[in-house]
Amino acid sequence: MRPPGFWASGPDHPLARVLAPAGAAYGALVARRMDRTGVRAGCPVLCLGNFTLGGAGKTPAALTVAALLAELGRAPAFLSRGHGGRTAGPMQVDPRRHSAGEVGDEPLLLARRAPTIVARDRPGGAALCRRLGADAIVMDDGLQNPSLVKDLSLVVVDAPVGVGNGLPVPAGPLRAPLARQWPHVGGLIVIGEGAPGDTIARAAADRGVPVHRARLVRETDDWAGRRCLAFAGIGRPEKFFATLVETGATLAAQRAFPDHHAYRDGELAALLEAARRLDAELVTTEKDAVRLPASFVARVRVLRVRLVFDDPDAVRRQLQQVLDAAP
Template identity: 70%
Template sequence: MRPPRFWAAGAGHPIARSLAPFGAAYGAITARRMDRPGARAGCPVLCLGNFTLGGAGKTPAAMAVAALLTELGRRPAFLSRGYGGRLSGPVRVDPNVHAAADVGDEPLLLARHAPTVVSRDRPAGAALCRALGADVIVMDDGLQNPTLAKDLAWAVIDGAAGIGNGRPFPAGPLRAPLERQWPHVAGLIVVGDGAPGAWLAEMAEKRGLPVHRAQVAADGPDLAGGRCLAFAGIGRPEKFFATLRGIGAVIAAERLFPDHHPYRPTDLATLAAEAERLGAELVTTEKDAVRLPAAFAARVQVLRVRLVLDHPDALRRQIRQAL
């Protein structure tokens, strides 16, 4: 889904106020669910989640955590629900066999970095991770899922967006009231700059929680000076467009689709025709690219990104202590 504009317009917006009773009910149910005890996995479980619906940078953060674990001599495996995929699992993701329609788009990206398991039953998925040789599990999302106990959980925050209007869904983007979610995290990873992220970081530090600041950096290809038609179906496409501009790309047009959008032939034909009319190159995100048919994907430039931590040693120390 694409976040409605009133989520960022303040808690006093008329639509937000009218939906507040529904948000209170939804948030209370989610908060009570989060408080339930979970099953132990038999090895440490590190969770990258967020307080809100929508994109915050969890997948790049999960990759960064897995890289630190590997540096520490551990054998990480990713565990994901596989949002948008048809397979309930548990199943090991194989990019040579599975498509985004099978396992979701994020697991296909994660599988390039470490063994990745998709499972709606998180304890069953954790068991498969261990069977594959993992000695630590990295959960991509799952902060609000109580079925698997976490040894360390971070909330990943988009610095520019924060928690929107601060109301629970559908009145706002929060999955549960913020005060009820704080006890379930051991720190924040704030991605990018912005007053909303700074405010949350201050709240975390007052609670004695570490705050790890990071930026998303482009990792190729070189698009500087190139004229492009940029399209994306992710949680916060504006971050993608800003990254393109930051590396010097000239954006002739921006086309937005809902998060996890399954591209149809009509979408692709429209994009191709418009790019030709504009004399521009098609450019998209890695998440979008894995949802494209191979023949069309070959015609598209894919902007790769990675998470760059301001102080990786601080996150490494927290991980080492948890292990």
């Protein structure tokens, strides 16, 4: 879904006030669910989640955390619900055989780096991770899912956005009231710069929650002077468009689609025609690319990014402490 504009307009926006009772009821239900006791996976479980609906950078963060776990001598596996896919699982993802329509787009990206399981039943998915030899599980999303005991939950925050107006869905973007989510948080990952992210970072520090600053870094820098038609179906398409401009590329046009959008043939044909008419290259994100037909991907440039921590040693220390303490 694309976040409604009023979610960023403050809690006194007329729509936010009208929807606040529904948000309070929904948030209370989610908060009570979060307080339930889950089962242990038999190895450490590290969750990359967020306070809100929408994309915040969880998947790049999960990839970097898994790489740090490997540096610490662990054999991690990814566990995902497979949002946008129709497979209930538990099932191991094979990028050579599976499509985004089957398993979701994020699992296809994760599976390029480590064994990846999609499962709506998280304990069942964790059991399959263990059978595959994993001795640590990295959950991509799942902070609000209580079915597994999490040894560490790292909440990812997109600094320019923060938590919007601070209200639960549908009045705002929060999945549950912040006060009810904080007890489940073991660390905060703030991506980028922005006053909303600074506010959340201060709230975390006041509670003794470690704050890890991070940024998204482009894999290549050969974009300067290119004329592009950029399109994206992610949580914040405008963030992708801004990143592309920062590379020195010229945006002839941009097209925003809903998060996890399944592109139709007519839409792809329209993108090709618009690029031809504008004499521009088609450019998209890595997450979008896995949802496109192979024949179309061959005609598109992909902007790849990775998450880099400002102080990776601090993250390693926290991970090591969790690994040492886990039963």
